[in-house]
Amino acid sequence: MSEEEGFKEFFEEHYPSLCIFANRYLQNEAVSADIVQEAFVCIWSKRECIRGAAAAKSYLYKYIKNHCLNFLRDRKRHQEIIKERVESFDFYRDILVEREVYDIIYHAIIDLSFQQQQVIELSLDGLSNKEIAEQLNITINTVKTIKQRAFRALRKVLTPSLFVLLCILGEN
Template sequence: MDTYKVLSDSELVSLLKKRDREAFAEIYDRYSMMIYYKVNQMLREEDIAKDIVQDLFTAIWEKSDLIRDHVGISSYLYVAARNRVLNYIQKAKTKSDYLTEIGRYSLQVSDETLEKIDERDLMLLITSEIAKLPAKMREVFELSRLEDLSHREIAERLNLSETTVKKQVQNALKILKVRLSRYNSLGIMLLIFLRGS
């Protein structure tokens, strides 16, 4: 097993796709706690966070052939975990009512009160709005912001022009900033999550 600890992520993914259990175990050891921490940060419900992480790692074992060769496993796991969190929220009966109430409430309260909205709620609002972007725009935006790829790298991966990629990122930022503008507390989150243009 120690020999697997020195392998790169891409080498581990190649072995995982060949159904290598030790490669899977090493990926789990490297990333499960980090992914659990991120999921629990978003939900703050430990049992549900554990279930989501378990489900995620079960899925990558069962569907390892679907992992693209050029995707960094840490980015892949983060995006997959985030999507599972969104799915969980969408299935929860109170999710849409909750967001609607936050929207109504934000129009009636002072900036000082808005500053007290929990960071978890802000992150959920951001991820929820990203999920509503048109499919291609969302894909380009996630590659830019979550995988930190350059416009050129995204263009090559998706077979698009750099100009198209740049325009998609700019349009995504405009849409998100308009949708989130009423939440004044999001300034800090926008600086972190929507860095650059």
């Protein structure tokens, strides 16, 4: 039997039980299967150093246990960071400010003419002047004119900083 055939047989014999072992830690079959596959890839790359099936099996269980614990630790750390951020006053303040800014800009846009609204909204969606012209079936110069008039109207109703923000959003 070749080395590859022997490894395939070893894999098929132990893979299901190792997945169950990993899943006891993680309670996530997909991640468990990924970690077990990584363990087999690792053991294949170190096959010269590992002597015998018992040593390979022991190595696999240790590898899987350690990687499952690392995964849980990293996930817990990630969740703690998210929790800290969500619980912080700054997070809520930032959300409220952002929401207020978008509301102000939205209300300024809906006060424009229908055609100006369309052009500005398409521009904020990231479409180029050419794409806007094609979608609205008008010329590029018409798009530029409409956009210029819309921005002139918006500049009158928005504070300078909100107008700059709108321009930045329109560019992205």
